[in-house]
């Protein structure tokens with residue numbers, strides 16, 4: 001195991017703090033904590049390394065589901081500062097993706113279509129956590145006015161080498177941008193990683209024009225695969241698949257349609273669209289596993305209950321009570 005990964009794991013252990021109140025409904029009653037199973041702690045980099053090290057102990061972190069609001073969260077929670085958090089997301093984080101980054105106009109078209117902006121004469125779009133930049137590059141190529149926010153300096157540099165797009169380094173709640181200036185905010189695979197999901201939604205609400213749209217993508221903890229895999233894991237050794245992958249603070253919150261809708265409503269948004277139809281491909285190596293997984297993914301598609309969940313929400317055109 002490399003030294004850097006070992007250091008990250010050590011910092012992670014020191015950062016674990018018990019959760020006193022549910023982030024969504026503020027319940028402080030320990031009876032509301034339903035234990036879904038053990039998640040353990042390890043870093044992405046180190047996972048292939050020494051599994052006997054103290055920080056890989058399975059029972060260090062549990063996945064909890066709040067009985068009142070259905071939010072899933074890690075407990076204890078790895079509370080890392082922004083620099084440590086930023087250092088976890090770098091170009092090497094995307095090792096499973098091909099080396100060359102290519103724009104993804106198909107995904108952009110879906111986002112614009114479901115946001116009701118396909119035929120809009122001009123769109124000013126913010127992407128939060130653009131990662132390798134597949135969507136923001138497509139938006140830039142289409143002629144949209146695009147701005148990107150990223151927590152990783154490494155990913156900002158990589159995008160800058162590809163296109164002259166306005167970028168800001170940092171976590172969204174702390175980034176200074178003109179209020180009420182965007183038609184669309186796209187945020188994919190971010191809200192499950194951050195310690196303050198509510199602050200992210202508040203910042204987005206502030207940045208959107210009245211009537212503007214937020215398009216969120218997060219893992220669907222209610223997907224058939226999550227539920228079946230978790231039940232099997234729990235039966236086998238008390239662990240769970242929920243919050244996967246949690247090795248590092250990668251996923252610390254888990255959402256369903258219900259819990260994310262509630263969070264959006266609380267922050268003054270009206271949910272206008274839901275989709276979880278994307279059919280995943282099995283990564284199983286054995287023939288049987290492949291067959292079973294493929295069958296689950298097909299069923300998920302039929303039930304609109306797949307692993308990838310898109311939720312579209314609108315900032316009302318007229319300010320609502322408590323939300324400017």
Ligand SMILES: [Zn+2]
Pocket residue numbers: 022023024025026027066067068069070071
């Ligand atoms: Zn709750």
